[in-house]
Amino acid sequence: MAAVENADRRRRILVVDDSSLVRLYYHSALERAGFAVEQAINGIEATEKVLAQRFDLLIVDINMPGMDGFSFVRDLRHRKADIAALPILMITTEADETDISDARAAGVNYYLVKPVSEADLVRHATALAGPAS
Amino acid sequence: MNELQQQFISESKELVLQATDDLMTVERSGFDAERIDRVFRAFHTLKGSAGVVNLPAMGLLLHAAEDLLAAVNAKKRPITTGLVSEALECLDQVSAWVDAFEARGVLPSDAGERARDAALRLRALLSDNTSSRSTPNRHGPVWAAALMQEVAATDASDKALLAVAYEPLPGCFFDGDDPLALVASIPNLLALSIEPREPWPPRPDIDPFACNLRIHAITATTRDELAAIFRLVPDQVEIFDLAPVTTPTATAAPDTKTTALLDDIIACQIDMLNAGDAGDNSYGRYGSAARAAAHALRHFERDDLAFDVEAALESAIAQQNGNLVRDALRRVTAALAAPSEDRDRDPDSPAAPSRSLRIDEAHVDSLFNLSGELIVAKNSLAHLSKLVETVVGDGDLGRSIRRANENLDHLITGMHSAILQLRMVPVSQLFRSFPRVARDLSLRLDKRAELTIQGGTAECDKTLVERLFEPLLHLVRNAIDHGIEAPEERRAAGKPEQAHIALEAARTGDRLTIEVRDDGRGIDPAAIRAKALERGLMSADEIAALSDEKTTQLIFSAGLSTATAVTDISGRGVGMDVVRNTVEQLGGKIAIASRLGAGTTVRLDLPVNVAMSQIVVVEASGQFFGLPMDVVNETLRLTPDRVSRIKNNRGFVLRDRVVPICSLAEALNLPDKPADDRADHLVVVAEAAGKIIALQVDGIHDRLDAVLKPMKGLLANAPAYSGTTMTADGRVLLVLDLKELFS
Amino acid sequence: MTVRHVSGVIYLEGDCGVEEAEALLQAVIDAPGAPIDWSGCGRLHTAVLQLILATNNSVHGPCGDPWLERWVARMVLPEIHARLDVISTPPNVK
Numbered sequence: 001m002a003a004v005e006n007a008d009r010r011r012r013i014l015v016v017d018d019s020s021l022v023r024l025y026y027h028s029a030l031e032r033a034g035f036a037v038e039q040a041i042n043g044i045e046a047t048e049k050v051l052a053q054r055f056d057l058l059i060v061d062i063n064m065p066g067m068d069g070f071s072f073v074r075d076l077r078h079r080k081a082d083i084a085a086l087p088i089l090m091i092t093t094e095a096d097e098t099d100i101s102d103a104r105a106a107g108v109n110y111y112l113v114k115p116v117s118e119a120d121l122v123r124h125a126t127a128l129a130g131p132a133s
Numbered sequence: 134m135n136e137l138q139q140q141f142i143s144e145s146k147e148l149v150l151q152a153t154d155d156l157m158t159v160e161r162s163g164f165d166a167e168r169i170d171r172v173f174r175a176f177h178t179l180k181g182s183a184g185v186v187n188l189p190a191m192g193l194l195l196h197a198a199e200d201l202l203a204a205v206n207a208k209k210r211p212i213t214t215g216l217v218s219e220a221l222e223c224l225d226q227v228s229a230w231v232d233a234f235e236a237r238g239v240l241p242s243d244a245g246e247r248a249r250d251a252a253l254r255l256r257a258l259l260s261d262n263t264s265s266r267s268t269p270n271r272h273g274p275v276w277a278a279a280l281m282q283e284v285a286a287t288d289a290s291d292k293a294l295l296a297v298a299y300e301p302l303p304g305c306f307f308d309g310d311d312p313l314a315l316v317a318s319i320p321n322l323l324a325l326s327i328e329p330r331e332p333w334p335p336r337p338d339i340d341p342f343a344c345n346l347r348i349h350a351i352t353a354t355t356r357d358e359l360a361a362i363f364r365l366v367p368d369q370v371e372i373f374d375l376a377p378v379t380t381p382t383a384t385a386a387p388d389t390k391t392t393a394l395l396d397d398i399i400a401c402q403i404d405m406l407n408a409g410d411a412g413d414n415s416y417g418r419y420g421s422a423a424r425a426a427a428h429a430l431r432h433f434e435r436d437d438l439a440f441d442v443e444a445a446l447e448s449a450i451a452q453q454n455g456n457l458v459r460d461a462l463r464r465v466t467a468a469l470a471a472p473s474e475d476r477d478r479d480p481d482s483p484a485a486p487s488r489s490l491r492i493d494e495a496h497v498d499s500l501f502n503l504s505g506e507l508i509v510a511k512n513s514l515a516h517l518s519k520l521v522e523t524v525v526g527d528g529d530l531g532r533s534i535r536r537a538n539e540n541l542d543h544l545i546t547g548m549h550s551a552i553l554q555l556r557m558v559p560v561s562q563l564f565r566s567f568p569r570v571a572r573d574l575s576l577r578l579d580k581r582a583e584l585t586i587q588g589g590t591a592e593c594d595k596t597l598v599e600r601l602f603e604p605l606l607h608l609v610r611n612a613i614d615h616g617i618e619a620p621e622e623r624r625a626a627g628k629p630e631q632a633h634i635a636l637e638a639a640r641t642g643d644r645l646t647i648e649v650r651d652d653g654r655g656i657d658p659a660a661i662r663a664k665a666l667e668r669g670l671m672s673a674d675e676i677a678a679l680s681d682e683k684t685t686q687l688i689f690s691a692g693l694s695t696a697t698a699v700t701d702i703s704g705r706g707v708g709m710d711v712v713r714n715t716v717e718q719l720g721g722k723i724a725i726a727s728r729l730g731a732g733t734t735v736r737l738d739l740p741v742n743v744a745m746s747q748i749v750v751v752e753a754s755g756q757f758f759g760l761p762m763d764v765v766n767e768t769l770r771l772t773p774d775r776v777s778r779i780k781n782n783r784g785f786v787l788r789d790r791v792v793p794i795c796s797l798a799e800a801l802n803l804p805d806k807p808a809d810d811r812a813d814h815l816v817v818v819a820e821a822a823g824k825i826i827a828l829q830v831d832g833i834h835d836r837l838d839a840v841l842k843p844m845k846g847l848l849a850n851a852p853a854y855s856g857t858t859m860t861a862d863g864r865v866l867l868v869l870d871l872k873e874l875f876s
Numbered sequence: 877m878t879v880r881h882v883s884g885v886i887y888l889e890g891d892c893g894v895e896e897a898e899a900l901l902q903a904v905i906d907a908p909g910a911p912i913d914w915s916g917c918g919r920l921h922t923a924v925l926q927l928i929l930a931t932n933n934s935v936h937g938p939c940g941d942p943w944l945e946r947w948v949a950r951m952v953l954p955e956i957h958a959r960l961d962v963i964s965t966p967p968n969v970k
Contacts, residue, residue, distance in 0.1 A: 078415055110425065
C-alpha cells in the first residue's frame with residue numbers, strides 16, 4: 001500500500017507547564033499561529049513525549065513540581081543527538097539574575113518573563129522554531 | 134639573537150605548553166585549584182618576560198589574560214568553557230608571536246592591533262560575564278582593499294568575507310600540486326587576482342615547471358571550508374577576515390524590532406555557550422545553540438548566515454569542538470552589525486567601505502584653522518595664568534586658575550588631534566590621475582609603460598596630498614622620459630618591451646613612505662660625474678672621491694641635468710631639487726637608489742600629520758622672533774670671561790667644542806647694538822644644516838606650541854622664515870628657518 | 877591533451893596537464909607572436925596557465941573551461957588589460 005504523504009509540515013512545539021490554564025493559553029495561541037502543539041504537565045511526561053515524537057521547539061516553565069525546569073533541560077542536553085540539541089525557550093517568573101544565569105548554564109536557548117503576551121510568544125516561538133519547511 | 138632573547142624564546146615555549154596542558158585538563162575535568170594557580174603564574178611570568186625583551190604587544194595581551202586568571206584564581210570568577218577558550222586562544226597567539234620573534238626578531242606588524250582587540254575581549258569577560266557582542270573590525274591586508282573593488286556591491290554587503298593569499302612554492306608542481314585547481318574549488322568566490330611572484334624573465338629563460346604565481350582571492354565562504362581545500366598546503370596560504378561591507382541605507386526604514394530580536398537571539402546563544410561549566414562540551418549545548426540561531430536567521434531571511442552556522446555545526450560535530458559554533462555565531466554577530474537591513478538596495482550604488490558623512494572640505498578647513506587659533510589662545514591663557522600667580526601668589530585662586538588652565542590645555546590638545554584626524558585622506562586621492570598621465574606621456578614619447586598603484590588606502594593629512602602632487606608628477610614624468618628606454622632598446626637589452634612603473638605607498642606608524650619605482654635604464658653615475666665636473670659643481674678630486682651612491686644623490690642638486698635635450702615634458706633635471714625642497718618643507722626626506730640597466734627607485738619618507746611645532750620666542754633688535762625648538766639645543770647666559778674673540782668673530786667653548794657666536798639681528802640684517810665685551814651674552818645654541826652656532830639675542834621669552842601658518846603672498850619665498858604664528862599677547866610672530874638662514 | 881601549433885596559431889585542446897607546459901613554452905618561443913586558441917581546451921594545469929599569463933600572447937577564446945573563462949579570461953585577452961595597464965600596442969611603430 002502506498003504510503004500516504006504526510007501533509008502536516010507544520011513546526012511542532014511541546015509546551016511544558018504544570019498549570020492547565022497556561023497550557024491552554026499557549027496551545028491555542030500557537031495553533032492559531034500555525035504550529036502543531038503538544039502538551040506535557042511535568043518534566044517526566046515531557047521527556048517521554050520528546051523521546052517518542054519529533055519536535056522543533058520546547059517551551060518550558062521554570063517552576064514545576066518534581067523535576068524542575070533546569071533539571072529537565074540539563075537532563076535533555078545530555079541525551080542522544082537530535083533530542084539533546086532541541087531549541088528550548090524557558091518562561092521565567094521574573095528577570096532574576098540568578099535564574100537567568102542558571103538558565104544559561106543549563107543550556108536554555110532563550111527565555112521570556114511571565115506574563116507573556118500572545119504576540120511575544122508567537123514572535124519568539126516563530127524565530128526559534130524556524131520557518132515551516 | 135642574544136642570550137636573553139634565546140632564553141626568552143625557550144622559556145616562553147615551555148610555559149605556553151605547560152599552561153595549555155593545564156587549561157585543557159581543567160576544561161576536561163573541571164576546576165582544580167593547583168592547576169589554575171599554575172596557569173595564572175605562567176601568564177604572569179610570560180608577561181614579565183615579554184617586558185624584558187621589549188615586546189609590548191605581547192605584554193599587553195598577557196596582562197589582560199593575567200588579570201582574568203587572577204580573578205579566577207581568587208575565586209572571584211568561575212572557570213567556564215568560554216574563559217578557558219579565551220585563555221587558550223591567547224596562548225596560541227603568544228606561541229605564534231614567539232615563533233615569529235625567533236624567526237625574524239620582531240613581531241608581525243599587526244601584533245599591536247591584534248593585542249588590543251584580544252585584550253579588549255578578555256577585559257570584557259572580566260567586567261561582566263557576558264562575552265563582548267561585537268567583533269573587532271579587521272581591514273585585512275592592503276591588497277584586499279584593492280581587490281574588494283571588483284566585488285559587486287550586492288555580493289559583498291552584510292557578509293563577513295575572507296581574503297585569501299595563496300603563494301604556491303616554486304617546486305610545488307613536483308609535489309603534484311595544481312594550485313589553480315584548488316582555487317577553482319573555492320565556493321562563493323567573489324574576486325580573483327593572479328600575478329607573477331617575480332617578474333617574468335625573457336621567454337627562453339622561463340622554467341615551465343617552476344610555479345611563479347601569487348594568487349589573491351576574496352570569498353564569502355567559511356574558514357573551515359578553506360581549511361579543507363588547502364589542507365595540504367597550509368603554509369602557503371594565509372586567510373584574513375574582512376570587515377563586512379555596508380551599503381548606504383536606501384529607501385525603507387529597517388524594522389528595528391525585528392533586528393533587535395535576531396541580534397538578541399544570537400547573543401543569547403553565545404552567552405549560553407560561554408556559561409557552560411568547564412568540561413561541558415556537550416553536543417546538546419552547541420547543537421541547540423546552532424539550531425536556534427539557524428532557525429532565527431532563516432526566519433529573518435538571512436539564509437546565507439544560517440548556512441554558515443549550519444556548516445560550522447557540522448565541523449563542530451566532526452571535530453568534537455563546540456567552539457566552532459561559537460566562532461561562527463561571533464561572525465554572524467559581526468555580519469549583522471552592518472546597518473543596512475533593506476534588501477531592495479539600489480544595485481548601482483557603490484559599496485561604501487565604512488559609515489561616513491559627506492562633509493564639505495571647507496568646513497574641515499575652517500574647523501582646523503579654528504582649532505589652531507584655539508591653541509594660540511590657550512597659550513595666552515597659560516601666560517595670564519602665570520601672571521596671576523605672581524600677583525595673587527600660590528593661594529587657592531592661583532591654583533584653581535592653574536588647574537583650569539591645565540584642563541583646558543588638555544581638552545584643546547585632544548580636540549586638535551581629533552580634528553587632525555578629520556583631515557586624513559587616503560593616498561589614493563593623490564595617485565588617482567597618474568595612470569592616465571603615464572599613459573598619455575608614454576603615447577607621446579613612443580614608449581610602452583605601465584603604471585601600477587599599491588597601498589592607496591594608506592592615509593595621510595590632506596596637505597600632503599595637495600603638496601605632493603607636483604613633485605610626484607615630476608618624478609613620474611622623469612621616469613617615463615629619461616628612465617624608460619624605447620621599446621627597441623629594451624628588447625635589445627632582453628627586457629620586456631612593456632616597462633613598469635610602480636607607485637607604492639605604505640604607512641608605518643606616523644610615517645608615510647611613497648616609492649616611485651621604474652625598471653628602466655637606471656642612473657649612470659659616470660654620466661653624473663661628468664656633468665658635475667662640467668657644471669663645476671665640485672672639484673675633480675671631490676667628484677672622484679664620491680661613491681656611486683653619493684653620486685646618484687647629486688641628482689638633487691640644482692643645475693644638474695643629464696638629459697641630452699631639454700624637453701618641455703619634464704624640463705631640466707633642475708626639477709629634482711625643487712622636489713627635494715618640497716619634500717623637506719613637509720618635514721620629509723627623499724632618497725634615490727638605482728641600478729644601471731635595471732631601474733631606479735625614488736623614495737619619499739614623510740610624516741603623516743601636519744606637525745605642531747614648539748617655538749621659543751626670542752628678542753632681537755627690538756623685534757620678536759620664533760625659533761623652532763627642534764633646532765635649539767640650549768639657551769645660555771655667557772659671562773664675558775667665557776667669550777673669546779678671534780679677529781672679528783666671537784666664540785665660546787661648550788663642552789670641548791668651539792661654538793661661534795653670531796648676532797641674530799645681524800644675521801637678519803637688522804640694526805644691531807655694537808658688541809659689548811663687558812656685558813653678558815645671551816645666546817641660543819642651535820644646530821642646523823650640520824653646523825652648530827650660538828645666536829646672540831637680546832631676550833629669551835616663553836615657549837609655545839604653535840601650528841605654523843605658512844608664509845603667503847610676497848613673503849612666500851622669502852628665505853629664512855618658515856611661517857608665522859601669534860604670540861600670547863596677540864602679535865604676529867615670524868618663525869625662523871635656521872636651516873635656510875645658515876646654508 | 878595537446879598543444880598544437882598549426883599555421884601560426886597555437887591550439888590547446890582537451891585537458892592539458894603539467895607535462896604540456898614544456899610544449900607550450902617551446903611553441904611560443906618558436907612563434908613569438910602566435911595567438912593561443914583555448915576555445916577547445918578542457919582543464920588546464922597551473923603550469924600551462926601560468927605560461928599563458930607570462931607570455932602575453934593574445935588569446936583566442938572563449939575558453940573551453942567555464943571557470944577559466946569567468947575568472948581568468950579577463951587577465952589575458954588583449955582588449956581587456958588589468959585595470960592600470962597603459963598601452964597594448966605601441967603606436968606608430970617605426
